[in-house]
Amino acid sequence: MNAARALFAGRTTLDAVYSLDHFPVEDTKVFARGLRVVPGGPAANAAITHALLGGKAALMTAVGGGPWAGLVRGELDRLAIDLTDLAEGTGYETPLTTVLLDATEATRTIVNPPRSTTELIRRMAWDSNWGEIPSVALSDGFHLNETMPVLASCREAGTMLVLDGGSWKPGTDEIARLLTAAICSERFSVPGRPPHPDSTIAWFADRGVPHVAVTRGGKPILGWDRGHRFEIEIARIDALDTLGAGDVLHGAFCFHFARLQDFEPALRLAADLATRSCRGLGIRAWT
Secondary structure, eight states, X not given: OOOOEEEEEEOOEEEEEEEESSOOOTTOOOOOSEEEEEEESHHXXXXXXXXXXXXXXXXXXXXXXXXXXXXXXXXHHHTTOEEEETTTTSSOBOOEEEEEEETTTTEEEEEOOOOOOOOOOOOOSOOGGGOSOOSEEEEOSTTHHHHHHHHHHHHHTTOEEEEEESSOOTTHHHHHTTOSEEEEETTOOOTTSOOOHHHHHHHHHHTTOSEEEEEETTEEEEEEETTEEEEXXXXXXXXXXXXXXXXXXXXXXXXXXXHHOOHHHHXXXXXXXXXXXXXXXSTTTTO
């Protein structure tokens, strides 16, 4: 079976992840029990997961230059992930994100650098030099202004378009009309509405999105498949690291959705992999 090609559009960072016995109190000094420095960001993590499962991954993101760009590019090359850099030739620098993992509570706190004001490159359509048009594409909502024309051209060519709805971002209302599926966090909130799964599902359904799901951490995923509601139970585990679990779910979903073209079974397989990833450190613990 030929591996499906997927496009992942959105944010890439370099993450400095500190594992702590517990979250430090204010105005103290602590030593971490562990440190790892790895590429991060929702789109990049999803692309990495897809590639590790055996899929062909393309990543449209901003990497640019700066001291951290080489580390990110090297890992993408190693995993054979095709990079289209929205920051090529600009002054943009790969953002360094600090992540604090509380081993006692299995929670994470993320500190992002200031938002970049560098103008990125707007890609107007899928370029044949990038190879075959992907069978599935995912946007995490970042860099929508720069990637929307490409996503629209792929959708017109038959690509199944998926939204990673971690939170509402500028352009979410515009991309909604193109979506095949929306997989949102329970924190996702339409402006003017309180965050609630029923509200989220109804909003996307009203815009013609056939497949919608809301993830809720360790609680069951709530799904809506062309009018049919379902739930996916999440196995109870002793979670060690939940950082990036949602990104693992989205990358695995794209892999299985491209293969099965069936929403609920693909989401169940993806949820299982995301849960397994929480048993160890990092998004690759399931490997």
